[in-house]
Amino acid sequence: xxxxxxxxxxxxxxxxxxxxxxxxxxxxxxxxxxxxxxxxxxxxxxxxxxxxxxxxxxxxxxxxxxxxxxxxxxxxxxxxxxxxxxxxxxxxxxxxxxxxxxxxxxxxxxxxxxxxxxxxxxxxxxxxxxxxxxxxxxxxxxxxxxxxxxxxxxxxxxxxxxxxxxxxxxxxxxxxxxxxxxxxxxxxxxxxxxxxxxxxxxxxxxxxxxxxxxxxxxxxxxxxxxxxxxxxxxxxxxxxxxxxxxxxxxxxxxxxxxxxxxxxxxxxxxxxxxxxxxxxxxxxxxxxxxxxxxxxxxxxxxxxxxxxxxxxxxxxxxxxxxxxxxxxxxxxxxxxxxxxxxxxxxxxxxxxxxxxxxxxxxxxxxxxxxxxxxxxxxxxxxxxxxxx
Ligand SMILES: *[C@@H]1O[C@H](CO)[C@@H](O)[C@H](O)[C@H]1NC(C)=O
Ligand SMILES: *[C@@H]1O[C@H](CO)[C@@H](O)[C@H](O)[C@H]1NC(C)=O
Ligand SMILES: *[C@@H]1O[C@H](CO)[C@@H](O)[C@H](O)[C@H]1NC(C)=O
Ligand SMILES: *[C@@H]1O[C@H](CO)[C@@H](O)[C@H](O)[C@H]1NC(C)=O
Ligand SMILES: *[C@@H]1O[C@H](CO)[C@@H](O)[C@H](O)[C@H]1NC(C)=O
Numbered sequence: 001x002x003x004x005x006x007x008x009x010x011x012x013x014x015x016x017x018x019x020x021x022x023x024x025x026x027x028x029x030x031x032x033x034x035x036x037x038x039x040x041x042x043x044x045x046x047x048x049x050x051x052x053x054x055x056x057x058x059x060x061x062x063x064x065x066x067x068x069x070x071x072x073x074x075x076x077x078x079x080x081x082x083x084x085x086x087x088x089x090x091x092x093x094x095x096x097x098x099x100x101x102x103x104x105x106x107x108x109x110x111x112x113x114x115x116x117x118x119x120x121x122x123x124x125x126x127x128x129x130x131x132x133x134x135x136x137x138x139x140x141x142x143x144x145x146x147x148x149x150x151x152x153x154x155x156x157x158x159x160x161x162x163x164x165x166x167x168x169x170x171x172x173x174x175x176x177x178x179x180x181x182x183x184x185x186x187x188x189x190x191x192x193x194x195x196x197x198x199x200x201x202x203x204x205x206x207x208x209x210x211x212x213x214x215x216x217x218x219x220x221x222x223x224x225x226x227x228x229x230x231x232x233x234x235x236x237x238x239x240x241x242x243x244x245x246x247x248x249x250x251x252x253x254x255x256x257x258x259x260x261x262x263x264x265x266x267x268x269x270x271x272x273x274x275x276x277x278x279x280x281x282x283x284x285x286x287x288x289x290x291x292x293x294x295x296x297x298x299x300x301x302x303x304x305x306x307x308x309x310x311x312x313x314x315x316x317x318x319x320x321x322x323x324x325x326x327x328x329x330x331x332x333x334x335x336x337x338x339x340x341x342x343x344x345x346x347x348x349x350x351x352x353x354x355x356x357x358x359x360x361x362x363x364x365x366x367x368x369x370x371x372x373x374x375x376x377x378x379x380x381x382x383x384x385x386x387x388x
Contacts, residue, residue, distance in 0.1 A: 093166060140188055191261075198275075236269050
């Protein structure tokens with residue numbers, strides 16, 4: 001079951017192979033954890049593993065091994081991880097949150113599937129939380145679309161938040177996402193931000209330049225030379241009371257309070273943007289912003305690799321369905337942008353660790369002849385040049 005077995009210097013440069021090897025090693029901890037759980041219930045011999053080297057490679061998705069499903073017999077065919085979502089059911093709503101949720105059903109469904117039960121923890125930072133937080137911003141903007149407000153009133157925030165959660169859970173989302181993502185009903189209210197209505201907002205902020213900066217967020221440009229993020233920060237600073245009050249407050253020793261106000265005001269700015277953009281466009285923009293922020297080092301946006309995990313879970317030898325789903329997935333992320341070799345290493349690490357945490361235990365990069373250059377489109381172009 002170790003991928004050592006499949007590891008031969010079959011082709012390509014030693015350097016690439018070595019890097020992929022390191023990439024796999026960097027997630028050893030999880031493998032060890034899984035193998036130990038196998039061992040405890042089964043006497044099958046498990047290769048002795050040296051203590052995991054610490055490679056210092058960025059580790060974006062931290063999970064406890066406890067969330068990895070444990071199966072009693074490693075050689076028995078494992079139950080497929082997908083599809084195992086519970087059947088959807090009708091949520092019971094509080095009736096106190098005056099919102100037509102059907103108008104948001106696309107974004108609710110997307111969030112539920114990005115935060116689906118078995119995967120929420122595994123893909124939390126990279127996929128689920130950015131989507132959940134985007135939903136919260138969009139809901140805020142949508143709540144009072146026909147009024148002058150940019151936030152949800154305190155009186156109904158709890159009910160609205162619990163309605164949102166009921167709908168997400170009814171669509172298969174893990175109920176613990178508020179704590180995984182540290183988002184709560186207070187995030188809907190605008191908190192301590194002094195501005196929460198459109199009229200005041202538009203008086204203080206040059207909204208046309210804000211919308212110009214944030215209507216289409218270009219993933220590549222935004223990650224390297226941010227345009228929308230500084231526009232949001234500037235607008236938040238203005239509505240929070242501006243630069244002058246920051247100095248006053250610092251003198252008054254209210255530094256941390258100031259940070260909260262700015263962060264709450266950022267939520268109000270997001271709400272304003274949501275209100276002005278179609279929800280799909282707002283969602284794309286917000287997801288791109290968080291892809292830059294969360295994975296600064298790997299600026300690719302990953303979707304759930306559920307098909308790859310399903311196809312590759314039990315493979316021990318080259319398998320056409322596993323490799324074709326892996327290649328299709330990588331082709332999808334590849335189209336997103338040009339990335340550097342260093343970023344490609346980190347992206348490959350990150351994706352490898354997602355797959356392993358989903359139960360793919362063999363080195364499928366090796367099995368499927370996937371190389372580091374496959375993670376960057378420019379590498380693809382170079383590798384095709386000689387044969388083209
Ligand atoms: C699992 O392995 C044991 C012995 O190693 C064997 O007896 C059993 O038939 C195997 N089960 C399957 C489903 O292959
Ligand atoms: C709620 O929104 C849906 C979809 O936008 C629409 O078809 C429906 O008529 C709306 N219901 C009410 C009561 O406004
Ligand atoms: C939901 O996520 C929690 C971790 O926050 C995990 O312990 C739990 O098993 C998950 N639920 C399901 C059904 O996967
Ligand atoms: C929710 O509020 C907390 C502070 O209460 C803040 O740290 C966090 O960034 C907010 N999340 C979103 C998505 O606005
Ligand atoms: C707002 O910004 C735009 C540039 O994006 C500029 O042309 C316009 O003059 C600004 N309006 C105000 C009132 O400052």
